[in-house]
Amino acid sequence: xxxxxxxxxxxxxxxxxxxxxxxxxxxxxxxxxxxxxxxxxxxxxxxxxxxxxxxxxxxxxxxxxxxxxxxxxxxxxxxxxxxxxxxxxxxxxxxxxxxxxxxxxxxxxxxxxxxxxxxxxxxxxxxxxxxxxxxxxxxxxxxxxxxxxxxxxxxxxxxxxxxxx
Amino acid sequence: xxxxxxxxxxxxxxxxxxxxxxxxxxxxxxxxxxxxxxxxxxxxxxxxxxxxxxxxxxxxxxxxxxxxxxxxxxxxxxxxxxxxxx
Amino acid sequence: xxxxxxxxxxxxxxxxxxxxxxxxxxxxxxxxxxxxxxxxxxxxxxxxxxxxxxxxxxxxxxxxxxxxxxxxxxxxxxxxxxxxxxxxxxxxxxxxxxxxxxxxxxxxxxxx
Numbered sequence: 001x002x003x004x005x006x007x008x009x010x011x012x013x014x015x016x017x018x019x020x021x022x023x024x025x026x027x028x029x030x031x032x033x034x035x036x037x038x039x040x041x042x043x044x045x046x047x048x049x050x051x052x053x054x055x056x057x058x059x060x061x062x063x064x065x066x067x068x069x070x071x072x073x074x075x076x077x078x079x080x081x082x083x084x085x086x087x088x089x090x091x092x093x094x095x096x097x098x099x100x101x102x103x104x105x106x107x108x109x110x111x112x113x114x115x116x117x118x119x120x121x122x123x124x125x126x127x128x129x130x131x132x133x134x135x136x137x138x139x140x141x142x143x144x145x146x147x148x149x150x151x152x153x154x155x156x157x158x159x160x161x162x163x164x165x
Numbered sequence: 166x167x168x169x170x171x172x173x174x175x176x177x178x179x180x181x182x183x184x185x186x187x188x189x190x191x192x193x194x195x196x197x198x199x200x201x202x203x204x205x206x207x208x209x210x211x212x213x214x215x216x217x218x219x220x221x222x223x224x225x226x227x228x229x230x231x232x233x234x235x236x237x238x239x240x241x242x243x244x245x246x247x248x249x250x251x
Numbered sequence: 252x253x254x255x256x257x258x259x260x261x262x263x264x265x266x267x268x269x270x271x272x273x274x275x276x277x278x279x280x281x282x283x284x285x286x287x288x289x290x291x292x293x294x295x296x297x298x299x300x301x302x303x304x305x306x307x308x309x310x311x312x313x314x315x316x317x318x319x320x321x322x323x324x325x326x327x328x329x330x331x332x333x334x335x336x337x338x339x340x341x342x343x344x345x346x347x348x349x350x351x352x353x354x355x356x357x358x359x360x361x362x363x
Contacts, residue, residue, distance in 0.1 A: 020315045079270055079297045082290060086277040095286055095347065097340075099354035118329035119296055124289045125329075126336045127355055134355040136285045136336065143352040166254065167309060170261025174302070177268035184275030188287070196339035200288050203331055204278055207295040207324065208271055211302045214320075215264075218309060226316045233323055240331040248338035 011041050063162035070159065074120040081121050085138065096140040097126060100133050100149040103157060109164030116156045123152055168219075175215050182208045199243050206236035260308030267301030270294045282347035284339055292332035299324050 018033035019025065085092060104110050114125040114133065122138035135152055142148055182205065189201035210229045217225035277290025303317045340355060 017319075020319045023315045075293070075297055078293050079273070082277060082293055083270070083273045086273050086280055086290065091280060091282070093282065093286060093347075095283070095350050096352035097285075097350075097355050098352065099358070114333060115326070115329040118332055119293055122289070124285060124292070124336055125333050126285070126340050134358075136289065138286060138289055140351050143354065167257045167261055170264050174261075174264040174268040177265065177272045181268070181271040181275035184272075184279045185291075188278045194284060194339070194344055196284050196335060196342075196344055197287060199335055200284065200291050200332075201278060203328075203335070204274055204291040204295055207299055207328070208275075210320070210324075211268065211271065211299055214302060214306055214317075217313075218306060223310075223313055223316070226313060226320065230316070230320050230323065233320060233327070237327040237331055241334055244331070244334045244338040247335075248341050 007041050010044075011037050014040055060163050063159045067156070067159035067163065070155065071116060071119075074116075074155070078119060078121040082138075092139070094139045095137065096143060097134055097136050098140060098143050098148040098152075099145050100135055100153050101131050101145060102133060102149075102153055103131075104160055104164060106164040109160050112164075113153065113156055113160055117152060120152075120156075171215055171219060175212070178208050178211055178215075182212075195243075195247055199240055199247070202243075203236065203240050206232065206239075210236075256308050260305045263301050263305030263308065267298045267303075267305060270298035270301065274298060283350070284344050285336060285346065288332050288336050288339075292328055296324060296328045 014037040015033050018037065019029070022029045022033075102110060102113055104113055110128065114128055117123050117125045117133070117135060124136040125133055126136050127134040133153070135148070137148075137152075141151060185201050185204040185208065189198055189205060192198055210233055213225055213229040213232065217223065217229070271294060274291055274294030277294065278287050281287045281290050300321050303321045307314050307317050346353065
């Protein structure tokens with residue numbers, strides 16, 4: 001059951017990608033896309049973890065939307081802060097690598113979290129080991145695990161937790 | 166009017182390209198060069214998109230997409246190489 | 252109406268490439284590799300997305316393909332930054348003198 005659902009999600013993703021690439025809904029485009037998508041799903045159905053973990057409940061979809069909005073806000077903030085650092089003559093950086101913990105269990109959830117951390121203010125994921133993430137921080141506010149977790153991870157985690165569990 | 170914006174954007178991207186090129190040549194480590202290379206290719210992608218508009222050829226966007234794909238694979242491959250040693 | 256869209260699009264293009272410029276500046280000015288990667292990854296992501304959005308205002312019929320390029324960059328850019336940072340850390344790339352703490356190195360030291 002779980003397998004069928006993840007196959008369906010992968011199939012839909014691939015077909016959508018194909019339609020985007022072609023930019024058309026012509027019959028021949030759809031036929032080729034369907035055939036190739038089915039083939040790929042059949043070939044790779046053993047490694048589908050990423051697609052089976054996403055939940056499709058209404059709460060999860062709402063969280064996904066909120067996550068996107070929050071992410072864009074953080075991305076813009078990150079760039080403005082970085083621009084300020086780069087433009088100031090004294091280059092006010094206080095870098096360091098801190099350790100944070102995530103409550104997320106799924107692989108895809110952790111991947112998205114790591115990516116989000118990289119694109120948000122002053123942080124870059126360097127290493128991911130089980131539940132621990134090692135994050136390079138341009139201006140370290142605290143090297144304590146708990147404090148760093150609250151300040152770096154929590155913002156995204158609250159949404160990703162609902163999306164992936 | 167649009168062309169003025171395009172030229173300003175292209176000029177800014179050009180300066181960014183030169184800065185990244187400086188880091189690419191200067192190094193000092195291999196990883197620095199790869200980081201610079203990554204930025205160089207992404208700036209080139211925006212360059213291709215701008216050219217696509219000026220020449221009014223949508224097909225160039227496919228070039229940009231494939232370029233992005235190859236640059237990503239390239240960076241991953243070189244990172245592996247750095248990690249495994251020589 | 253057409254000119255207004257053109258104006259917004261053009262403005263987005265210029266804003267986007269300004270961020271690219273900051274990225275290049277960061278790449279040159281930042282003191283060590285990890286800070287440089289940060290500067291590069293963040294600014295090029297937002298810069299490129301803004302330029303693609305601006306292009307959408309100028310050429311709405313390219314929308315799907317621009318969206319595809321944008322999504323691709325949004326996903327791959329942080330991944331290549333992370334992979335590079337991890338590789339560099341594993342081979343012990345030098346960190347600048349201002350670096351305050353390195354938990355990863357500490358943890359690796361304990362195990363060996």
